[in-house]
Amino acid sequence: MLLTGLNKRCIHTTIPNFKGLFSRIRKAATISESEVEDVPAEPSTGLSRLTIPQLLPELISIPVTKRPLFPSFYKSFSVKDQNVADAIQKTIQKGQPYIGLFLRKTVFKDENAKMEEVLRTRENVEENSALKSETIKTINEVYRFGVLAQVVNVAKTEDATGLHTIIYPRRRIRLCDLTTPVDALVSKARVETLKDEKFDKENGVVKALTNEIYSGLSEIARMNGFFREHIANLQLTANVFDNPAQLADFVAVLVSAEPEELQEVLESLVIEERLRKALVLLKKELVNARLQNSISKDIEQRINQRQREYYLMEQMKSIKKELGLESDGKEKVIENFKEKAKELKMPEQAAKVFNEEISKLNVLEPSGAEFNITRSYIEWLVSLPWGKQKEEILNVAKAGVILDEDHYGLKDVKKRILEFVAVGRLNQGVQGKIICLVGPPGVGKTSIGRSIARALNRDFFRFSVGGLSDVAELKGHRRTYVGAMPGKLIQALKRVQSENPLILIDEVDKLGKGHQGDPASALLEVLDPEQNNSFVDHYLDVPVDLSKVLFVLTANDQSLIPEPLQDRMEIINLSGYVQEEKVEIAKQYLIPKALKESGLSKDEIEFSDSALNDLIRWYCRENGVRSLKKKIEQIFRRAALKKVENSEKIENEKSELLDENVKTEIVPENLKDFIGQPIYTSDRLYETTPPGIVMGLAWTSNGGAAFFVETLIDPSDKPQIQTTGQLGKVMEESVEIAYSFAKSFIASRFPENDFFKKHAIHLHVPEGAMPKDGPSAGITMTSALVSLALNQSINQGIAMTGEITLTGKVLAIGGLKEKTIAAKRAGANTIICPKANLNAWSELPDYIKKDVNIHFVDHFSQVYDIIFNKS
Numbered sequence: 047m048l049l050t051g052l053n054k055r056c057i058h059t060t061i062p063n064f065k066g067l068f069s070r071i072r073k074a075a076t077i078s079e080s081e082v083e084d085v086p087a088e089p090s091t092g093l094s095r096l097t098i099p100q101l102l103p104e105l106i107s108i109p110v111t112k113r114p115l116f117p118s119f120y121k122s123f124s125v126k127d128q129n130v131a132d133a134i135q136k137t138i139q140k141g142q143p144y145i146g147l148f149l150r151k152t153v154f155k156d157e158n159a160k161m162e163e164v165l166r167t168r169e170n171v172e173e174n175s176a177l178k179s180e181t182i183k184t185i186n187e188v189y190r191f192g193v194l195a196q197v198v199n200v201a202k203t204e205d206a207t208g209l210h211t212i213i214y215p216r217r218r219i220r221l222c223d224l225t226t227p228v229d230a231l232v233s234k235a236r237v238e239t240l241k242d243e244k245f246d247k248e249n250g251v252v253k254a255l256t257n258e259i260y261s262g263l264s265e266i267a268r269m270n271g272f273f274r275e276h277i278a279n280l281q282l283t284a285n286v287f288d289n290p291a292q293l294a295d296f297v298a299v300l301v302s303a304e305p306e307e308l309q310e311v312l313e314s315l316v317i318e319e320r321l322r323k324a325l326v327l328l329k330k331e332l333v334n335a336r337l338q339n340s341i342s343k344d345i346e347q348r349i350n351q352r353q354r355e356y357y358l359m360e361q362m363k364s365i366k367k368e369l370g371l372e373s374d375g376k377e378k379v380i381e382n383f384k385e386k387a388k389e390l391k392m393p394e395q396a397a398k399v400f401n402e403e404i405s406k407l408n409v410l411e412p413s414g415a416e417f418n419i420t421r422s423y424i425e426w427l428v429s430l431p432w433g434k435q436k437e438e439i440l441n442v443a444k445a446g447v448i449l450d451e452d453h454y455g456l457k458d459v460k461k462r463i464l465e466f467v468a469v470g471r472l473n474q475g476v477q478g479k480i481i482c483l484v485g486p487p488g489v490g491k492t493s494i495g496r497s498i499a500r501a502l503n504r505d506f507f508r509f510s511v512g513g514l515s516d517v518a519e520l521k522g523h524r525r526t527y528v529g530a531m532p533g534k535l536i537q538a539l540k541r542v543q544s545e546n547p548l549i550l551i552d553e554v555d556k557l558g559k560g561h562q563g564d565p566a567s568a569l570l571e572v573l574d575p576e577q578n579n580s581f582v583d584h585y586l587d588v589p590v591d592l593s594k595v596l597f598v599l600t601a602n603d604q605s606l607i608p609e610p611l612q613d614r615m616e617i618i619n620l621s622g623y624v625q626e627e628k629v630e631i632a633k634q635y636l637i638p639k640a641l642k643e644s645g646l647s648k649d650e651i652e653f654s655d656s657a658l659n660d661l662i663r664w665y666c667r668e669n670g671v672r673s674l675k676k677k678i679e680q681i682f683r684r685a686a687l688k689k690v691e692n693s694e695k696i697e698n699e700k701s702e703l704l705d706e707n708v709k710t711e712i713v714p715e716n717l718k719d720f721i722g723q724p725i726y727t728s729d730r731l732y733e734t735t736p737p738g739i740v741m742g743l744a745w746t747s748n749g750g751a752a753f754f755v756e757t758l759i760d761p762s763d764k765p766q767i768q769t770t771g772q773l774g775k776v777m778e779e780s781v782e783i784a785y786s787f788a789k790s791f792i793a794s795r796f797p798e799n800d801f802f803k804k805h806a807i808h809l810h811v812p813e814g815a816m817p818k819d820g821p822s823a824g825i826t827m828t829s830a831l832v833s834l835a836l837n838q839s840i841n842q843g844i845a846m847t848g849e850i851t852l853t854g855k856v857l858a859i860g861g862l863k864e865k866t867i868a869a870k871r872a873g874a875n876t877i878i879c880p881k882a883n884l885n886a887w888s889e890l891p892d893y894i895k896k897d898v899n900i901h902f903v904d905h906f907s908q909v910y911d912i913i914f915n916k917s
Contacts, residue, residue, distance in 0.1 A: 104225055105194070106133055107235040109150035109182055113305050114312045115193045116295040117215045123147075123195075127180040128207040129231040135209075138197060145213070146237055148182070148192035148221060149309055182233040185224055191313040194219045194237070218242075218312065242291050245317040255321040256290050259297060262328045269339045276300060291317050294324035301331040376412050380404060383424050391433025396588045400427055423525065426532060426586065429540050435594065436544040438502050440471035445501035452497040453490055454634055455627045457891065459483075462618055463498060470502075475594075480573045482554070482599040482607070485620030486749035486864075488670015491600040494620075495550040498598060505542035509534050512553030517563030520572070522585035532585040535572060535592065546594040554611070555601035566608045573597055573614045603747035621863045622669025622749035624870060626893055628662045629655070631671050636678050644682035651685050651710045660714045664724035667871055669749025669864070681720045685710045731812065734842060738834030740913075742826030743847040743868055743877070744818070745861030750868030752845060754812055755823065755830045762806035771811035774819025780849070781809060784827035787854055791828075791906065792835050801835040822859040824850030825878070825909050832910065840913035845874035854906040858882035863890055866898060875899055878909055 108130065115121055125131045137143055182188055193215035201210045218240040226234045245252060267274040277300065287293065298311040307327060314320035387400055403424050410417040445467045449460045466479065481498075483491040492508065499506035514520075523530035531537075538549050557566045571577050572592060580589035599615060601607055607615075623631065637653055666674040688710060712720065731754050732739060738757035743750065760768060767785045769778060789802045809827065811818055825848040833840055847865055849857040858880045859865075869877050879887075881902040887895070901912050910916060 103236070104234045105144060105146045105219075105237050106130070106137060107146040107148060107182055107192075107221065107224070107233045107237075108180055109188050110147050111150050111305075113308050114149040114189070114191075115147050115195065115213075115215045116299050116312060117193055117217050118292055118295065119215065119299050120198070121195075121213050121215070123211045123213045124203070124208065125180060125211065126203070126208040127231075130180045131207065131209045133232045134197060134200070134211070138200065143197040144216075145195055145197065146192055146219060146221070146235060147195050147213075147215070148188035148190075149305060149312075150188050151186075152305075181230065182224060182235070183228050185221065188221070189309050189313075190221045191240070191309070192219055192221060192237075193217065193312075194239070218315075240315060243316050245290070247290065249318075251318055252290055252321065255318070255325055256293060259293060259321065259325055259328060260287075262325070262332050263297075263300075266328075266332050266335050269335050273300070273335065290321060294320040297324040297328050301327045303327045303330065376407075376417075379421065380407060383407075383428055386428040390428065390430075393432070393589065393591075396427065396432065399588050400424065403427070419525065423585075426536070426540070427588075430536070430590070431539055431543045431545050434544055435546045436503065436505060438470070438475065438504065438546070440467055440475075440502070442468050442471070448501040449494075449497055452493060452500075454631045455623065456490070456494070456620065459494065459618055459620055463494075463501075467501065480575075480597045480599065480615045482601060482612075482615040482617050483620055484601045484604045484617055486602060486622050486669040486747065488668060488672030489620045489622060489749075490670075491620060492550065492552060495548065495598040495600070498596075499548035502548065502596070504596060505544050505547040506550070507538040507542050507547055508550040508552060509538070510552040511565060511569075512556035513558050514565050515558035515560035515562060517565055517568045518584065520565055520568045522583040524584050525587070530585055532583050535581070536583045536586060536590065539590070545591065546596070548596045548598060550598045550600065552600050553602075554599045555603050555606040566611060570610055570614065573599075573611065622867050623671060624867050624894055625659070625662055628666070628671055628674060629658055632658055632662075632674060632678060636671065636675050640675075640679045640682040643679070644686045646682060646686055646689070649709065650689065651682070651712070653681075653712045654714075657712045657714050657717050660717055661721075664726050665721065667726060669867070677721055681712060684720045685712075735839055737837050737839050738830055740826050740830040740833065740840055741845040741872065741874060742823045743845050743865035744820065744822065745864050750861060750864030750866070750871075752868045752872035752874065753818075753823075755826045756810045756812065757830045757834045758808045758810075759834070760806040760808040765803055765806060767807045767809060769809050771814050772817045773811060774817060776821055777811075777819050777823065780821050780824045781827055783850060783852055784824055784831060787850060787852055787906065788828050788831035788835065791832060791854065791910075795910075796836070799835060807831065807834065821849040821857075822847050824848060825856055825903075825906060828906055829909060829913055833913075836914075838914065841876070841915060843874055844876045844878065844913055845869040845872065846878035846909065846913075848878070848880045848903070848909075850906060856880045856903050856905060856909070862886045863894065866890065866894055870894075870898065876901070876912075878903060878912060880904065 108125070110123075125134065134143075134145065137145070194217050195213040195215045197211050198214050199212040202208070203210060219237040220240055222236045222238055224233060224235050226232065247253075263277060267277055294311060294314075294317070298308050307323075311320055311323045311327070314323055383404060387397075392400060403420055407417065407420045407424065410420060442464050446460065446464055449463065453460070466481070483494060485491055495508070496506055498504075511520075518533065520533045520535065522533035522536060532540075535549070538547065539545070551569075554569075557569075559566070572581060575593060578592040578595075581592045582589055604612070604617060604619075641648065641651070661677060662674060665677055668674075718724070732741075735741070735754075740755050742753050742755055744753055745751075767781065769781050773781065785807075792799050792802060809830070811823075826846050828850055829840060829846065847859050849859060851857065862879065862883050863886075865879075866877060875897060876899045878901045881904040884902050887900060887902075901908075903909050903912070
């Protein structure tokens with residue numbers, strides 16, 4: 047079949063790459079069907095062109111999946127069902143090798159069930175056993191429009207049960223009805239032949255659609271070699287360019303569209319409609335081809351650019367290397383590491399590991415992950431201060447001056463530190479000592495550690511272990527982990543670049559413990575002078591000498607520090623500050639610092655002593671000075687604001703009557719204008735204590751505290767005692783002991799008093815939201831019960847502390863200094879405490895003992911005589 051002149055011109059103008067295809071198109075008119083596709087076949091099975099009858103009484107009907115077939119385009123087709131294969135063989139032997147092929151629906155209506163059944167989604171259609179069947183059970187299982195195909199060539203499958211065939215679809219047919227039952231092994235159907243409606247090739251719409259399809263095929267062939275080759279192969283089977291109807295079918299065979307869209311092209315008997323649907327599918331394919339082509343070009347361009355940059359960089363490296371301007375990157379890195387190592391005095395084991403890692407780095411490729419891991423390890427190894435020490439200044443006088451500059455008071459602490467310096471001077475160095483500063487917040491524990499470092503001329507490094515539960519934070523991570531790094535101790539040495547810094551470990555009493563280990567146990571090795579000379583970090587995995595490091599630890603509550611850790615430390619207790627100490631600290635340190643930070647001068651603000659005393663008494667009663675510092679800073683900020691507002695007012699009003707240099711005076715009367723109303727309105731809860739109420743003294747992690755024990759008659763027929771106030775187990779036992787002894791004491795001293803036999807008692811310790819525990823409130827509780835039983839108030843201004851036994855003996859307590867400070871803060875001028883604490887009292891500074899009348903007792907009878915003026 048030859049092409050018309052018009053079609054030739056269209057091909058030449060729109061598809062320039064198709065010149066070589068004309069000879070193949072011409073051959074297609076005479077080519078034998080058996081030569082189309084190289085499918086193995088026996089000579090006896092080769093079939094020649096036959097005359098197709100117009101009417102077939104019965105036609106073997108086979109469902110196909112994924113896409114329908116189109117007339118005039120060869121297709122390889124496999125039959126796996128042996129029954130169907132045998133039926134095809136019989137039709138070939140009869141000289142009628144024809145079958146009907148119909149696209150199977152993925153969703154169809156079963157006539158028997160009378161409901162729509164979704165067998166499978168299209169993506170998984172081949173996995174459904176019902177859809178794998180090569181027979182048609184119901185007529186609604188497939189689309190009615192299909193093709194009549196001639197079996198051109200056959201060959202048996204390897205298992206000899208099925209067939210490999212080449213089929214040639216001849217024409218469109220319509221399925222009328224099935225002639226076989228539902229359970230038949232081979233489906234046969236009655237069909238009718240369909241013919242395209244007549245059309246005029248010269249019709250303008252047909253021409254336009256045809257030319258648009260030519261243009262699309264030309265563009266898609268230029269962009270994609272796969273389509274170009276596919277178009278060429280399909281043209282061997284039919285001369286499509288001379289027939290618009292076959293051209294539409296050609297497009298449908300070429301594109302990768304949805305089965306339903308392809309079926310619509312097959313069912314279109316109006317050529318103009320068929321061409322339109324085919325053009326839509328071609329345009330969709332063209333959009334995909336353009337996108338793929340754009341992506342391909344972009345990727346190719348990027349790859350070419352990277353290759354170009356790589357080649358240029360390699361050439362530049364080679365040129366520089368030849369000129370001696372720069373050595374290879376890896377060699378330069380190794381050379382730098384070796385130069386750094388020469389300046390260090392590495393121990394033998396560390397030097398051995400360094401040489402091994404350098405050898406390993408030498409054989410690794412710089413682009414590999416192992417190279418960077420090894421490089422990072424060596425960087426840490428050469429960044430440590432091996433053999434580098436900062437010269438210490440062991441001068442007691444200078445150390446004393448520095449400590450006095452930074453802190454007021456704390457004479458016991460300063461004395462202990464100066465002793466420490468003196469011993470270090472005699473021993474030519476301070477080594478193997480671990481100090482632990484214990485005290486309430488705000489008393490200067492951290493700043494004392496910094497002052498010690500300055501006094502000894504040591505580098506200072508601080509880190510907190512509060513809430514720490516991961517041992518790796520202290521001892522590092524293993525190198526096998528991604529992002530591994532050494533622990534805090536090795537990081538400290540790298541930061542300070544000396545082997546003898548002062549490392550302050552803050553909040554050691556708040557160490558956590560979790561599934562990642564016990565940090566407190568890890569600290570045992572660090573703080574043991576006999577072990578820390580060969581400390582091994584998990585990351586470095588080489589011994590590091592920490593014996594030259596001076597460790598200073600801080601804590602609020604000594605009881606929370608594990609006993610093994612306490613054994614390795616020297617505990618120095620810091621008590622809270624009394625009123626006089628806070629005044630001096632404010633004058634010497636806090637006010638000058640706040641003055642400087644606020645931008646004011648001494649001539650612009652004056653802080654009176656009375657205002658300062660009121661500030662401490664009514665606003666800042668904590669043991670430390672942190673709250674006092676905040677309040678003073680607030681006052682100076684408010685004063686600065688007033689000065690600026692006054693200056694702006696002068697500028698705006700241009701008044702000569704206003705003096706810009708007005709001095710701000712801080713006095714008790716205007717103190718509330720700067721920091722608001724007082725937090726405390728009284729020195730204590732009770733100005734005059736009624737019967738059954740007594741002031742006690744306690745020690746907490748925040749320092750000393752005064753509290754009241756309240757007792758009240760409970761209207762109940764049963765004599766008993768009830769307690770409230772979140773009392774701990776030890777304190778509950780103290781209540782029971784005090785109750786038993788008070789009954790015994792009243793019975794012996796006042797036989798006629800039957801108070802405890804007739805009344806129930808309620809004992810309460812205020813501030814119920816705060817847990818309380820400890821034995822030192824024994825004599826306080828007993829005094830409250832005796833006072834209630836006698837219905838007599840104790841002498842005013844008395845605070846007491848001491849543990850009591852069942853026989854009335856008063857036992858020693860701890861924290862006498864803190865409790866004394868708390869008593870003075872609460873306005874108590876008389877303190878009763880155990881006689882066993884007499885030595886501790888004698889060691890207290892005079893300014894703490896000043897204005898305090900203290901009584902030492904060893905039995906409650908002495909307490910009774912004091913509180914009721916019986917002696």
